[in-house]
Amino acid sequence: MSNTSKEDPCHFNPFFAHFGDNQPRPAQNLHGFEWLNGPCVDYNTQSTAFDVFCSSSSSEVHHLADDGVQKNSCPRESRGTSETYRLTPNSSASSSSTEAAVFEDASNCKKDRQPRWCELVKEKSNTWSKPKRKGETKQKEPRYAFVTKSEIDHLEDGYRWRKYGQKAVKDSPFPRSYYRCTSQKCTVKKRIERSFKDPSVVITTYEGQHNHHSPTTLRGNATALLSPLSTPQKLFGQILPNDQAHPSSFYVNHFTLYSQQQQLKHRDYGLLQDIVPPFVDGCEP
DNA sequence: CGTTTTTGACCCGCGC
DNA sequence: GCGCGGGTCAAAAACG
Numbered sequence: 001m002s003n004t005s006k007e008d009p010c011h012f013n014p015f016f017a018h019f020g021d022n023q024p025r026p027a028q029n030l031h032g033f034e035w036l037n038g039p040c041v042d043y044n045t046q047s048t049a050f051d052v053f054c055s056s057s058s059s060e061v062h063h064l065a066d067d068g069v070q071k072n073s074c075p076r077e078s079r080g081t082s083e084t085y086r087l088t089p090n091s092s093a094s095s096s097s098t099e100a101a102v103f104e105d106a107s108n109c110k111k112d113r114q115p116r117w118c119e120l121v122k123e124k125s126n127t128w129s130k131p132k133r134k135g136e137t138k139q140k141e142p143r144y145a146f147v148t149k150s151e152i153d154h155l156e157d158g159y160r161w162r163k164y165g166q167k168a169v170k171d172s173p174f175p176r177s178y179y180r181c182t183s184q185k186c187t188v189k190k191r192i193e194r195s196f197k198d199p200s201v202v203i204t205t206y207e208g209q210h211n212h213h214s215p216t217t218l219r220g221n222a223t224a225l226l227s228p229l230s231t232p233q234k235l236f237g238q239i240l241p242n243d244q245a246h247p248s249s250f251y252v253n254h255f256t257l258y259s260q261q262q263q264l265k266h267r268d269y270g271l272l273q274d275i276v277p278p279f280v281d282g283c284e285p
Numbered sequence: 286c287g288t289t290t291t292t293g294a295c296c297c298g299c300g301c
Numbered sequence: 302g303c304g305c306g307g308g309t310c311a312a313a314a315a316c317g
Contacts, residue, residue, distance in 0.1 A: 170305090288316080289317095294309100
């Protein structure tokens, strides 16, 4: 592959989604976000941490689209090459654990620098482990980030959140808000910030996995209720790439790998445009 | 009155 | 060691 980041081979490189046809795609520029598409990674057999999307976000998508303005889209897969990044192979291990992982390939790192990110996985039996750094004490939860084109900062996702902080973001006029899930013993957090490059875009980052169902799901979504948190992939929607006649399926139960890098970079995100109804398969209320 | 938000202070990791 | 920036805490204010 030739699409390795030139500036920093260790650059954070999340995978957001799997596109059903598994075909390589040309680079695109969507809403000013530059995209170099890597190979489509099949996460079919990996467990999901994104029940939230299927259970609640579909209605949100409908709602936002109803006014005739496309306000909602989803991130797509980012750059990824087998040379620079290693995707940990899936195992048939317990679905209650995080199973996807991406490491920085230390051989591509700049000199004198530790690999900066290697978010992974906590499998006892399956030996994936996070390389410990000196002085490191606590392991970060995996994070999942996506971009939404919306005028609303805090989008309804079916869970209840309590805001616990807000910080100004360097070089951005928009603050970043910090939320925690209000459910007892649930440690999931999320951060919300508006892109300073494209103020119409909201970047939401989830950290951790809910250990409970969404309150919304329990009330009104029988289908989702039947689906455990580890449900295999669900069809979320489809997109019509600019240069293709046929839509590509878009699935949502895929892990996004995250780095320890603190500041999100716009090039890490992309937008899916023209999401074609039906948005969901098995996720409808 | 209980819950949520606001906001300044504080802590910590990282780079220089 | 110091400064900077991100993340969290917690008291006060606001809200329903």
